[in-house]
Amino acid sequence: MLPDLTQYLWIAWLVLALIFVIVELLTLEFTFLMLAGGTLIGGLGANLLSAPWWLQVGAAAAVSALLLFTIRPLLLRVLHRNSAHIPTNVDALAGIGARVLVPFVDGAGSVKLDNGETWTARLADGQPSAEVGARLVVRAVRGATVEVGAPVPDPKENTHG
Template identity: 95%
Template sequence: MLPDLTQYLWIAWLVLALIFVIVELLTLEFTFLMLAGGTLVGGLGANLLSAPWWLQVGAAAAVSALLLFTIRPLLLRLLHRSSAHIPTNVDALAGIGARVLVPFVDGAGSVKLDNGETWTARLVEGERNAEVGSRLVVRAVRGATVEVAAAVPDPKENTHG
């Protein structure tokens, strides 16, 4: 009369694994990927070995739990290891050296940064005027202007000797 539905259980395992992979693509936390792995290895694997349905469900749950608590933390640690903050664009300009190109008038002038860019600059509060060619350091970026201050002399640049 009715076919034995357990003979088609392998289709259910594949569909469930596919659903878990799709959800994983939306969440990107490796949780549903581990569930998909448990579904394929435990559930489908036990099905291919002709295990009863309750053993297939148990194997899928056991393999999923094993993957969740062993492999997932290792993957997350590996993923987050290289996520140190690296400043880019204008955030990377703070601390870079500069040379005065145009004399400062009322605290405003022009500098050439060590990366080759020319910027309009303002001296930070309390700084005296800087001479053309003198070394400065970028303290902050304010819009299209950099705030600069006198550079601390570098002992390696000492030319006496």
């Protein structure tokens, strides 16, 4: 005679919760942690109360949805509360100083940024031509070209005479 497999359903709930926790450790977004909580609280909890298998699945789904839409946003808000946006890569170039390397012809030239990188540059609209060695500031990055303008006073130059 075949055994009634529903009496071992509690093992399936524990294994499923363990799988969700392992996946959560890989993703770190609290999604699978909420599913693990729903599995344990709803599925295993209903199993321990001797509910039928379909009620266990429904309870697990309901508790998981409740956790996903209530607790998870709160956890994410607390986690990201003190994290300020720090620009990196190309986003960090806006506002950095530059020195003209190649004279601008028709608004296009070459500059060396303060971080040591050499970029093709275009003068910002309305910006007069800049001489070699002049200090400018990066206003924006347009593809592989930086838009420069507004000369920046050189801190090494002493104008106090």
